[in-house]
Amino acid sequence: MPKKKIILTGDRPTGKLHLGHLVGSLKKRVSLQNEADYDEMYVMIADAQALTDNADNPEKIRENIIEVALDYLSVGLDPNKVTIFVQSTVQALTELTFYYSNLVTVSRLQRNPTVKNEIKLRNFEANIPVGFFTYPISQAADITAFKANIIPVGEDQLPMIEQTREIVRSFNHTYKTDILIEPEAVLPDNEKALRLPGIDGNAKMSKSLGNGIYLSDTKEEVKRKVMSMYTDPNHIHIEDPGTIENNIVFTYLDVFSTEDHFQKYLPDYQNLQELKAHYQKGGLGDVTIKKFLFEVLEEMLEPIRAKRSYYENRIEEVYQILETGSKKAVEVANKTVNEIKEAMAINYFEDQELIQKHVAKYQNIEK
Numbered sequence: 001m002p003k004k005k006i007i008l009t010g011d012r013p014t015g016k017l018h019l020g021h022l023v024g025s026l027k028k029r030v031s032l033q034n035e036a037d038y039d040e041m042y043v044m045i046a047d048a049q050a051l052t053d054n055a056d057n058p059e060k061i062r063e064n065i066i067e068v069a070l071d072y073l074s075v076g077l078d079p080n081k082v083t084i085f086v087q088s089t090v091q092a093l094t095e096l097t098f099y100y101s102n103l104v105t106v107s108r109l110q111r112n113p114t115v116k117n118e119i120k121l122r123n124f125e126a127n128i129p130v131g132f133f134t135y136p137i138s139q140a141a142d143i144t145a146f147k148a149n150i151i152p153v154g155e156d157q158l159p160m161i162e163q164t165r166e167i168v169r170s171f172n173h174t175y176k177t178d179i180l181i182e183p184e185a186v187l188p189d190n191e192k193a194l195r196l197p198g199i200d201g202n203a204k205m206s207k208s209l210g211n212g213i214y215l216s217d218t219k220e221e222v223k224r225k226v227m228s229m230y231t232d233p234n235h236i237h238i239e240d241p242g243t244i245e246n247n248i249v250f251t252y253l254d255v256f257s258t259e260d261h262f263q264k265y266l267p268d269y270q271n272l273q274e275l276k277a278h279y280q281k282g283g284l285g286d287v288t289i290k291k292f293l294f295e296v297l298e299e300m301l302e303p304i305r306a307k308r309s310y311y312e313n314r315i316e317e318v319y320q321i322l323e324t325g326s327k328k329a330v331e332v333a334n335k336t337v338n339e340i341k342e343a344m345a346i347n348y349f350e351d352q353e354l355i356q357k358h359v360a361k362y363q364n365i366e367k
Contacts, residue, residue, distance in 0.1 A: 003181070007032055008148030010044030010087070013064035014054065017071040018212030019297075020196040020205035023255055024154035028188055030076045032152065041082040042146050042329065043072060045322070048088040049138055052131035053122055069318050071215050074308035079321045085329035086322055087142070092333035096141035097134070099340065103170040104137055104163075112136055114159045121206075140164040144180050145333040152186045155195055156204075161185040177343040196255065201230035201248055213297065215304050222301060226294040231286045238285040244276050249289050257296050265295040 009029055011017060017026065033041060045068050050061050065086060072084060087093060109115060115136060119128055131138075136159075143151060143164050151161055161183055168180040195204060198211030205212040213225050229249050235242040244250040250272075259271050266288075269275045275292075278284045311318055341347040348354065 003149070004040070004147070005038040005150055006146060006148045007038050007041040007150045007152065008044065008143055008146050008183075009042075009152045010046050010142070011068055012046045012050040013061055013068045014050050015064055016067045016214045016216050018205055018214045019252075020154075020212060021071075022075065022215060023188055023196055025152045025188070026072075026075045026077075028152040028186060029082075032150070032186075033076075033078060033081050036081070038150065040146070042148065043077060043082050043084045044087050044142060044329075045069065045085070046087045046142070048093070049135060052129055052135060053124070055129065055131075065322075066315065066318065067216070069322055070308050070311050073311045073318065073321075074215060074304045076307075079325065083325045083328050084321060085325040089326040090145070090329050090333045092330070092337040093138070093141045093145055095337055096145055096333075096340065097138045099344065100137050100140055100167050100171065101134060103167055103174065104134075108163070108166075109133060109136060112159050112163055114156055117156070136160050136163040137167070140167040143183050144168060145336050146329070147181050147336065149181045149183050150186055151183045155187060158185055171340075171343075175343040179339050179343055197248055197251055199225055199229045199248060201246070215301065216308055217301070218305075219298060219302070222297055223294050226290050226297065227287075229290060229293075231290075235279075235286060239282050241282040242279040242284070242286075244279060249286070249293055250276060250279075252293055253289070253296070256300065257293075261292075261296045261299070264299075266292045 007029075009025055011021060011025075029041075029043065032038060045065055047061050047065055050064075051058065054060055069084065073079075077084065115133065118124075118132075122132075124132065139160050140163065144167075153161065165182045168182045171180050172178055198205040198209060199213060200209075200211040202209055202211050213222055217225070226249075229252075231247050231249050232243040234240070253272055253275070257272055262269050262271060262275075266275070269278070275284070275289065279289065338347065338350075342350070345351070345354075
């Protein structure tokens, strides 16, 4: 029997989703969904994980669950094709995290590059919440609970997937089973989209840094943000030669623009190479390239914005989608937990062989 193709992905509800999420994983999720070359697909709103560094502000998570759900639906995720669920409703995930924690050492968690970077970003060096520190174990529980083997992620999440693979191997070896499946990461098709920088020139577009263009931004907000984007600080006058390396406007054009966009919005140039050459030579102003980028982004964001508006007027329907998806996720994860407990031989009350063994043992003692 061929192995099932099961997809799992998700986001922390710490704010609205931005362009980095769109090119980092959302577009790939929609593509996978529409290709229909899979058996099951789960999209998780990771509220429990978000609480690991927001425990003192649960209202932030509470408010953003609906924001993330709206973003999911607005980019085209279809609840008839995928299961969208809320992580904290699936108690089996916490149970699996506890079991897996016995298979991972503290030193291994400390070596995880993603964990190290996130600890530094949040200034947790001296006071790391245990839940945050053990997130790779929690993520392994999320993935394995649904036996997911296809994980669309950004490049920064690769160390997390590798640690899940290690946990799977360790569990299967320790308990002499093959019930857990090693997942494979699926990266964005566009290499330049692997890590979209912030509009301020920061290496990463981040909700916590507030340097992103959000999928729910109005047309006016998008224009304001694009016009304020970091370019070449030495390109003061139009006639000055400009640098495209680390010029965020050109980085975004690399990711989002096509030759069709030039035909529509900047017909003086056939493609991005011509635009770059002119900028480097001198004689091309930042305002021109920023206006072009705005048109490119707006063409993409306008239909997303319209679909979001549709669901904003049907919030009860959105909650129903989340509740239905969460109930299905609970059912699937509970089944996996039962298999896990059987492999670990801790399914005491279901193990009739164990019960009868003890019955026979103590009946013999009495005789």
